[in-house]
């Protein structure tokens with residue numbers, strides 16, 4: 001991973017990969033359930049930390065988790081295995097950033113690595129007053145970055161659409177309740 005502010009072409013490097021963050025955890029007995037595999041909530045907590053570090057690194061600001069749009073557990077991870085998390089900035093709005101996290105398990109004896117989970121979280125950068133503040137944009141460059149950017153846009157559009165529908169439903173429900181009370 002490059003640590004300079006310049007891409008190979010000499011242009012400012014604003015790719016989401018620049019802030020990429022990796023985190024490793026060994027699964028200990030206290031992380032496991034009765035099946036000897038790691039608790040989903042433990043993985044969620046590690047994902048949140050790894051993603052927050054990438055968002056903080058990209059924005060150079062305090063960040064808060066606003067939402068987790070998707071989390072898929074694909075395969076269990078056993079006690080004694082290494083959990084590797086890799087977070088990249090997929091998409092940047094004005095003050096929000098979507099971070100994608102790929103989770104892999106590693107068998108420390110054989111070296112075998114398996115993709116075990118994927119998650120998409122949104123973080124918001126805050127200023128010193130705790131208000132949302134603008135963050136640097138990203139320019140997806142590779143085909144993979146462009147795909148991740150477009151997919152993140154779709155998730156954002158769906159989230160905003162759902163929020164709109166939910167407020168319309170809440171408005172309808174409060175009108176119905178008002179009508180019922182007036183009819184009593």
Ligand SMILES: CC(C)(COP(=O)(O)OP(=O)(O)OC[C@H]1O[C@@H](n2cnc3c(N)ncnc32)[C@H](O)[C@@H]1OP(=O)(O)O)[C@@H](O)C(=O)NCCC(=O)NCCS
Pocket residue numbers: 063064065066067092093094095096097122124132
């Ligand atoms: C996230 C939070 C800062 C947003 O505050 P807000 O007053 O709604 O801010 P705004 O309406 O100005 O929106 C700011 C950005 O947040 C995004 N946002 C707000 N709510 C969101 C949600 N539920 N999911 C994803 N993004 C969200 C907006 O889309 C906007 O993005 P943009 O600037 O890129 O367009 C606020 O809801 C909050 O503090 N939540 C609690 C966070 C927390 O405690 N997390 C757990 C511990 S870290």
